[in-house]
Amino acid sequence: MDRVSVLETEISELRRILKEKENELQELKSLISDQQSSKELNNHSQPISDASKSSVDGCLPKWAIERYSRQILLSDIGVEGQVKICSAKVLIVGAGGLGCPAAMYLAGAGIGEIGIVDYDAVDLTNVHRQLLHHESNENTSKAFSAAESLRCINSKIKITPYNVQLDSKNAQQIASAYDLVLDCSDNVPTRYLLNDLCVMLKIPLISGSALKMEGQLTIYGYRRQDHHQETYIGPCYRCVFPTPPPPAAVGSCSAHGVAGPVPGTVGTLQALEAIKYVIGRTERHLLVGRMLLFDGEDATFRAVKLRPRRPACVACGDRGGGRLIDYEQFCNAPAIEKDLDLEVLPPGNRVSANELNVMMNNEERRGRHLVVDVRNEQEYAMCHIQGSVNYPVENLHRNLEELIEKTKEFDGVVFVCRRGNDSQVVAKKVLDVTDKERWSKVKDLVGGLHSWSKNVDPDFPVY
Numbered sequence: 001m002d003r004v005s006v007l008e009t010e011i012s013e014l015r016r017i018l019k020e021k022e023n024e025l026q027e028l029k030s031l032i033s034d035q036q037s038s039k040e041l042n043n044h045s046q047p048i049s050d051a052s053k054s055s056v057d058g059c060l061p062k063w064a065i066e067r068y069s070r071q072i073l074l075s076d077i078g079v080e081g082q083v084k085i086c087s088a089k090v091l092i093v094g095a096g097g098l099g100c101p102a103a104m105y106l107a108g109a110g111i112g113e114i115g116i117v118d119y120d121a122v123d124l125t126n127v128h129r130q131l132l133h134h135e136s137n138e139n140t141s142k143a144f145s146a147a148e149s150l151r152c153i154n155s156k157i158k159i160t161p162y163n164v165q166l167d168s169k170n171a172q173q174i175a176s177a178y179d180l181v182l183d184c185s186d187n188v189p190t191r192y193l194l195n196d197l198c199v200m201l202k203i204p205l206i207s208g209s210a211l212k213m214e215g216q217l218t219i220y221g222y223r224r225q226d227h228h229q230e231t232y233i234g235p236c237y238r239c240v241f242p243t244p245p246p247p248a249a250v251g252s253c254s255a256h257g258v259a260g261p262v263p264g265t266v267g268t269l270q271a272l273e274a275i276k277y278v279i280g281r282t283e284r285h286l287l288v289g290r291m292l293l294f295d296g297e298d299a300t301f302r303a304v305k306l307r308p309r310r311p312a313c314v315a316c317g318d319r320g321g322g323r324l325i326d327y328e329q330f331c332n333a334p335a336i337e338k339d340l341d342l343e344v345l346p347p348g349n350r351v352s353a354n355e356l357n358v359m360m361n362n363e364e365r366r367g368r369h370l371v372v373d374v375r376n377e378q379e380y381a382m383c384h385i386q387g388s389v390n391y392p393v394e395n396l397h398r399n400l401e402e403l404i405e406k407t408k409e410f411d412g413v414v415f416v417c418r419r420g421n422d423s424q425v426v427a428k429k430v431l432d433v434t435d436k437e438r439w440s441k442v443k444d445l446v447g448g449l450h451s452w453s454k455n456v457d458p459d460f461p462v463y
C-alpha cells in the first residue's frame, strides 16, 4: 500500500472510532437525562406527574399552567385535556422527515413520554427536512440526536431514544410501553409490521408518508369503546392494502426527492391527530376511515374515504392477528435502504471507475468512448462526468433506437448511473440488439458515480 492509501485507511478508521464515541456520548447523555427525569418525577416541588395527578382537583401546577397556557386556553383542550396530554405515552418510529416535526410538536405540547426509534445515522442530505438534526450531528445516531434536540424543547417530559431497527423480535417489547404509535418510517415492511403490532396491542397507528411534493396521512386500527360496551373499530392498514405493492412500484426520497416542508406538513398533522386522540376525540373528528391527501404543488388538501374494516382481515379481522411475521419476506423488500448490487451483466461488460478514468484519459483513444449517463435530467444537471451525454432511463422507450445509433459512432460505450444498477439495465437493452463482434464494447460502470467519486474524483458530489 502506498503512503496515501495507508493514511486514507487510518483516517477512515479514526472516523469510525469517532462515530462510535459520539454515539456512546449520546447514550450517556440520554441515561443522565433519564435519571434526571425520574428524579423530577419524585420531586414534589416541580413534578411532571403532578401535572396529571392534579386532575383530581381540576387544576394544574403553576409551571404547567404557564407553560401550556396557549393550548389550555382552547375549549377543545382545557385543563382536562392538558392533564391527559401530560399522561400520554407516544412512540414515534422513524426520526426522519415525518418523525422530526411530529416529535417536535408532541414534545412542545407536553406529551408525558415520547419514545423515538431509528437505527440510522444523520446524513447531511437529511438536514434540509429533518429539523431535529443539525450539521454537528452528522454520522451520529438519529434517535440520540432527536432526543437531545427534543430535550431542549421540553425538559419536563420523558424522552427515550431507541437506536435500533424495529423488527418482529423487538417491536412488542418496545411498543407495549406506549398508548399509540406514529408511523414515520419510509418502507413497506415496517408499515406492515407496525400495523400488525398495533392491532395486536389494540392501540391506534397514525400513519404518514411523503414523497416529492405529495403527502398523506390517516389513522389505522382506531378502537372506541362506547357506553354500551360496543367497540367501533376503524380499518387497519391491511384492510386497505391486503397485499404489498411490487417493490419496483415503491418510491423513496433518496431516489425521487422530496420538498422539506411536505413531510413537515404531514408530520405536523400526525402530531395534531395524536393530540386529538389523546384528549379523547372520537372517529367523528379524527382521520379514521379517511385519508388526507396533501398536494404541495397545487397547495390543496383532499380527504378520501377508505374502505371500511374487513371482518376477514388477517390482522384485525374476527379471526386474525396474534403474531408478527417476517415482513421483509412478506413484502419481498428490505426494511433498510441498501445499495442493491444487481448483477445483470457478465464481468466482461463491466468497468471499474479507475478503468473508465484510464480509458477516458488515454491519449490515443481520447474521445473514442461515449459515456452515457442514464440518470434523470435533474440528477444529470446536479453533477455529471465531463463529456458524458444524458439518456434518462425513463425515456428509453422513446429514444432507444437513437441511442443505439449514436453508440455506433464510437469505439465503445460506457453506461453510468448513480449506483450502478440502472446503467446495467440500459446496457443490457443495448446489448440485446448489438452484433456479437461489438459485444465487448458495451459496458457499464461498476458502483456508478458513487464509485467514481470514491475512487477517481473526490470532488464529485455523492447524494
Ligand SMILES: Nc1ncnc2c1ncn2[C@@H]1O[C@H](COP(=O)(O)OP(=O)(O)OP(=O)(O)O)[C@@H](O)[C@H]1O
Pocket: 093, 094, 095, 096, 097, 098, 117, 118, 119, 120, 125, 126, 142, 164, 165, 166, 167, 184, 185, 186, 187, 190, 252, 253, 254, 255, 335, 337
Ligand atoms: N424498521 C425501522 N426501525 C427504525 N427506524 C426505521 C425503520 N424503518 C425506517 N426507519 C427510519 O425512518 C426514517 C424515515 O425517514 P426519511 O425517509 O425522511 O429519512 P431517510 O431514510 O434518512 O431519507 P433518505 O431517503 O433521503 O436517505 C429514517 O430515518 C429511517 O432510518
Ligand SMILES: [Zn+2]
Pocket: 235, 236, 237, 238, 239, 240, 309, 310, 313, 314, 315, 316, 317
Ligand atoms: Zn384489518
